[in-house]
Amino acid sequence: MANQKISTAVIRRLPRYYRYLHTLIDEGVERISSAELSRRMHVTASQIRQDLNHFGGFGQQGYGYNVRYLRQEIGKVLGVDHEHSMAVIGVGNLGKALVRSQDFRKKGFFVTALFDSDPAVIGRKFCGCTVQDTSNLINYLKEYPVDIGVLTVPRKNAEKLAAQLVEAGVKTIWNFAHCELELPADVVVENVYLVDSLMRLSYKDSHRTK
Amino acid sequence: MANQKISTAVIRRLPRYYRYLHTLIDEGVERISSAELSRRMHVTASQIRQDLNHFGGFGQQGYGYNVRYLRQEIGKVLGVDHEHSMAVIGVGNLGKALVRSQDFRKKGFFVTALFDSDPAVIGRKFCGCTVQDTSNLINYLKEYPVDIGVLTVPRKNAEKLAAQLVEAGVKTIWNFAHCELELPADVVVENVYLVDSLMRLSYKDSHRTK
DNA sequence: TAGATTGTTAATCGATTAACAATC
DNA sequence: TAGATTGTTAATCGATTAACAATC
Numbered sequence: 001m002a003n004q005k006i007s008t009a010v011i012r013r014l015p016r017y018y019r020y021l022h023t024l025i026d027e028g029v030e031r032i033s034s035a036e037l038s039r040r041m042h043v044t045a046s047q048i049r050q051d052l053n054h055f056g057g058f059g060q061q062g063y064g065y066n067v068r069y070l071r072q073e074i075g076k077v078l079g080v081d082h083e084h085s086m087a088v089i090g091v092g093n094l095g096k097a098l099v100r101s102q103d104f105r106k107k108g109f110f111v112t113a114l115f116d117s118d119p120a121v122i123g124r125k126f127c128g129c130t131v132q133d134t135s136n137l138i139n140y141l142k143e144y145p146v147d148i149g150v151l152t153v154p155r156k157n158a159e160k161l162a163a164q165l166v167e168a169g170v171k172t173i174w175n176f177a178h179c180e181l182e183l184p185a186d187v188v189v190e191n192v193y194l195v196d197s198l199m200r201l202s203y204k205d206s207h208r209t210k
Numbered sequence: 211m212a213n214q215k216i217s218t219a220v221i222r223r224l225p226r227y228y229r230y231l232h233t234l235i236d237e238g239v240e241r242i243s244s245a246e247l248s249r250r251m252h253v254t255a256s257q258i259r260q261d262l263n264h265f266g267g268f269g270q271q272g273y274g275y276n277v278r279y280l281r282q283e284i285g286k287v288l289g290v291d292h293e294h295s296m297a298v299i300g301v302g303n304l305g306k307a308l309v310r311s312q313d314f315r316k317k318g319f320f321v322t323a324l325f326d327s328d329p330a331v332i333g334r335k336f337c338g339c340t341v342q343d344t345s346n347l348i349n350y351l352k353e354y355p356v357d358i359g360v361l362t363v364p365r366k367n368a369e370k371l372a373a374q375l376v377e378a379g380v381k382t383i384w385n386f387a388h389c390e391l392e393l394p395a396d397v398v399v400e401n402v403y404l405v406d407s408l409m410r411l412s413y414k415d416s417h418r419t420k
Numbered sequence: 421t422a423g424a425t426t427g428t429t430a431a432t433c434g435a436t437t438a439a440c441a442a443t444c
Numbered sequence: 445t446a447g448a449t450t451g452t453t454a455a456t457c458g459a460t461t462a463a464c465a466a467t468c
Contacts, residue, residue, distance in 0.1 A: 009459070011413055015406035019388070033425060045425095046461050053427060061426040061467045078409045079416035093307030100303045103388060103405050109412075148411065172415045174408060178229070178313060188418060190411035194402065195313050196225035198384060199288045201358065201400035202319075203221055205382045206289035208398060219435065243449060255449095256437050263451060271443045271450040 006054050013051055014078055016041070021071035033064035080107055085146040087113040087170070089161050090153035091121050091131050094176060098150060099126045112146055117157075134161065141168035151175045216264050223261055224288055226251070231281035243274035290317055295356040297323040297380070299371050300363035301331050301341050304386060308360060309336045322356055327367075344371065351378035360384045361391075 020041055024032060038045035052058050052070070055077045059065045075081045086104075088095050091114050098104065099111050114131040116122055122133050132140060149165040151158055151173060158177030165173060166187055173189045175181055181189055230251055234242060248255035262268050262280070265287045269275045285291045296314075298305050301324050308314065309321050324341040326332055332343050342350060359375040361368055361383060368387030375383060376397055383399045385391055391399055 006417075007459070011410055014413065015403070015409040018409070019406070035425080044461060046463095047459095049426065049428085050460080057427065059426050062424045063468065064425065077413065079412040080409060084412065084415075093303070093310045097303030097307045098404075104408060107405060107408070109408060147415070171418075172411060174411050186418065188411065188414040190407055190414065192402075192404065192407055193225070194308075195317060196229070197400055197402055198314060198317070198319060199225040199228070199290060200221055201382060201384050201398065202289040202294065203224065203287065204398040204400065205294075205357070207216075208381075208396065217435070245449080254437060256439095257435095259450065259452085260436080267451065269450050272448045273444065274449065 010051050010054055013043075013047075014074055017048075017051070018071060018074045018078060018080075021067055021074070024067045025071065029067050031064050031066050034059070036064075083108045083110060084148055085110055085112040086148040086150050086174075087111070087115065087137075087141060087146040087165075088150045088152060089115045089134065089137070089165070090151065090157075091116040091118075091124075091126065092152060095150075095152035096126060098152065099129070109148070111150075113140065113144065134164075137161070137164050138168045141165070141170060145169055148172045148174055151177050151181075153177055155179045220261050220264055223253075223257075224284055227258075227261070228281060228284045228288060228290075231277055231284070234277045235281065239277050241274050241276050244269070246274075293318045293320060294358055295320055295322040296358040296360050296384075297321070297325065297347075297351060297356040297375075298360045298362060299325045299344065299347070299375070300361065300367075301326040301328075301334075301336065302362060305360075305362035306336060308362065309339070319358070321360075323350065323354065344374075347371070347374050348378045351375070351380060355379055358382045358384055360386070362386045365389045 020037075034045040034048045037048055041048075049059075052065075056073065058070050058073050072081070086109055088099055088111055091099070095114075095116075099114065111127065111129055114126060114129050115134045115137050116131050117134045121131050124131050149170040149172065151162060151165075153161055155177050158175065158179050159181060162173060162175070162181045162183060166183055171187050173181070173183070173187060175189055175191045176194070178193055178195055180191070183189065230247075244255040244258045247258055251258075259269070266283065268280050268283050282291070296319055298309055298321050301309070305324075305326075309324065321337065321339055324336060324339050325344045325347050326341050327344045331341050334341050359380040359382065361372060361375075363371055365387050368385065368389050369391060372383060372385070372391045372393060376393055381397050383391065383393070383397060385399055385401045386404070388403055388405055390401070393399065
């Protein structure tokens with residue numbers, strides 16, 4: 001259960017376990033050994049046991065892992081055992097897509113505030129949430145705080161709006177703008193660089209192992 | 211210039227170099243040493259030189275790297291020195307966002323076909339492209355092939371439509387559906403699991419180093 | 421209790437960093 | 445030529461895999 005610096009490689013794998021355990025529950029599987037999970041997920045049993053043991057002894061010798069319990073515990077580790085509120089900054093195509101998606105809501109992530117600077121969008125309603133002018137961002141979020149700020153704005157505005165989020169007290173940012181934000185050390189950021197992803201696909205495409 | 215299995219860690223970093231070199235060009239920087247780039251990008255100079263040398267000697271002793279030339283060469287490695295056509299399967303919020311985005315077009319990725327199964331969407335036009343019924347997918351793409359298939363459909367339809375893409379001859383898939391596609395070995399896939407990304411952010415949020 | 425399987429330590433493998441000879 | 449900086453080999457570090465004692 002120790003808190004001694006867990007590598008990002010391990011963290012990257014956690015959501016996949018979480019997801020896979022869900023499909024096991026759907027299949028009605030009650031318990032599973034690391035060996036069986038290894039076969040199904042195409043990772044080594046050693047890695048599974050090592051990964052899980054960073055966070056606690058979730059299994060039982062001679063029995064394996066209880067699927068529901070294990071998923072619940074990984075959920076706790078990932079912090080998806082409770083709800084999160086989000087403010088979406090930039091209600092363009094991508095912003096709208098995120099607001100409307102059921103996927104995040106199902107996992108407990110709810111959009112509670114929308115901001116945009118385009119007068120054509122301000123005042124419009126999406127999923128029960130009215131788009132506000134970004135000039136209200138700091139004041140509004142100071143009064144009605146959110147857990148997560150979602151940046152879906154053009155690159156050139158991203159840095160400024162990120163700073164405003166931080167000023168409003170938001171310390172957790174999901175950034176879709178294609179730039180690297182420079183923020184105080186206590187702010188955590190997860191970047192989604194779709195162009196990078198597409199380029200990696202392009203790389204795989206051109207360097208296909210025949 | 212060898213083709214001897216380059217690790218994914220290296221590939222993951224390439225788009226970032228590519229991006230950063232662009233900002234250097236914008237700043238009017240003509241040449242740069244690995245030491246200077248190291249300082250600016252917060253990676254070791256050793257790593258930069260190692261990474262680049264997987265693909266060729268792009269630098270010059272005593273001089274450093276020519277910024278334009280280096281960017282161009284990394285572009286070639288990533289396969290963004292030529293255009294790519296894409297078919298988007300699933301014209302929901304996310305699909306629309308991808309079609310309308312300038313970011314991909316600017317990098318040479320053009321959407322040339324749209325498919326959906328919803329009658330309310332079929333026939334509508336986005337960015338000059340008319341949405342076709344997915345039942346036409348195989349026939350159309352056999353006649354008018356694309357380089358990349360983009361899957362922005364609900365999880366439950368993803369596997370079936372991926373198989374149809376493959377049948378139509380598409381061997382490169384950008385998958386946004388939250389599932390792991392099982393496809394022939396010669397098909398390359400890049401997954402974008404937004405829910406996973408959000409969970410990693412949630413993890414960072416709850417395990418913040420105070 | 422015996423068998424199974426974890427938790428955990430030890431061995432291996434790969435990736436990152438350091439060092440330096442080659443060379444522009 | 446001398447100085448600078450790469451390309452590349454060698455050393456270190458960290459992550460993955462293997463092994464096995466602990467234990468349910």
